Amino acid sequence: MSSPQADFPLFPQLPLELREEIWRFCLPNRVHELDRPLAENVYDVDEDHPAWCHLQRTSLVNGYPPLISRVCRESRAVAHETGRFLPLDQQDRIVEGEWYSDTLRHDAWRDAARDSVYLNWTRAYEVDFYYTEGDGSPLEYLAKQVSPTKGDGSMMAQYLDANFGPDYTEVSTSVYHPQDPNKERDSEALKQQSSWLVVTRVIVVHSDLQSAAATGLFGLLGDSLVQIVDCSNATRIRQYLDLAESCEQHHQVAIRQNLQQEPLNEVEQRLKWLVKRTQGSEELLSAMRPGIMFRLCTQQCDRRV
Incomplete structure (x- = not known):
């Protein structure tokens, strides 16, 4: 049997x-990142346990116009x-009364009909980056960007809660502050949508x-470099984890990730x-679903030097 053709010369003759x-x-259907991720805030890193990816190159490429726009x-x-x-x-413009941070991205392509929106910001960023305290909350900003x-x-x-992680329990030490001035604003912002994916x-x-x-895991043409998969989609998650594991097995990597698939009931x-x-009740729980973010990095920054 002959292999399928890679081109279609009759395409220009179609209506x-x-x-x-x-x-x-x-x-592509992309995850549009509203702000830049920082590896030291995404991962629990120190001198002995550095991050296995710098993350920002993926965000940069994921914000380019789609490949077909250049055909x-x-x-x-x-x-x-x-x-x-x-x-x-409108780039880099601070709007009065609206949350702003130095990490915000205004230079990324966004398809309003196809892309979802994602906020990398956590309270760990407040130490190193300017933001307009009191002029709106980050979640308010996110909610305004979500397609109605x-x-x-x-x-x-x-x-x-910055201490959320694999070992998080009902009695874990928390850095959440009940008197946080944005608490009520955050709760109201979360109520604006019937569904949120929590990475x-x-x-x-x-x-x-x-x-x-x-x-096909990163878009039809490989130009959708950031994906968030609902934890209930175990089959899809397994495909991503298998790909990540295969890549690590075939190379000498400096640090190996934990690629074990966590049972859905445990993460829920x-x-x-x-x-x-953090919210004082389970009222908002029905609107929140756990998810895993998968990022494609082509820079081989995990390789052992």
Whole structure:
């Protein structure tokens, strides 16, 4: 049997409407990061246990226009139907009464019809980065960016409690402050959406782009480098974990990640404790679902030097 053709020379002869639908099918569904992640705040790192990825290169590439926007005028026009960069006159502009931080990104492409929005910010960032204290909360800012029709917001679990992790229990020592001035604002922001994905783990897949794209796990063309998967989708999560494990097994890596798949009931229980402790009740629990973030890094920054 002959192998399938890699090209389709009759494509230009198709009706315009059909060609445009094909271009739309190629557009990625991305996680749009509102702010830059910092490895030292995402991972529990120190001199003896450095982070296994710098993270920001992935965020940068994930914010480029989709690959099909560079094919031809027709594909670029389709990409611009719902995608764009923030206008230059709005970049880095502090809006009065709205939360702002030096980590915010205004230079990333966003497709309002396809992309979900995600906030990396946790209270650990407050030590090193400027933000407008009292002028709105980070979750208020996130809620404003969420599509009213998609309900596609997500955040780090550590936003609610910086000590959240694999060993988090009902009686864990917490750095959450009940008198936090943003507590009421955060609670109101969370009530604005019926569904939130709360990222409980961040896994990095170190692979070359061609190999990762062939799996389909990072978009049809491999240009959707950040993915968040609901923990209830065990099969999908297993595919990502297997890919990450395969990449680590075939290379000499400096630090190996914990790629064990956690039982759903255990991560749901930890999320329940988190919501109850930080919100004072389980009222918002029904709107929160645990998820895992998978990031594709093509820089091989995990390799042993």
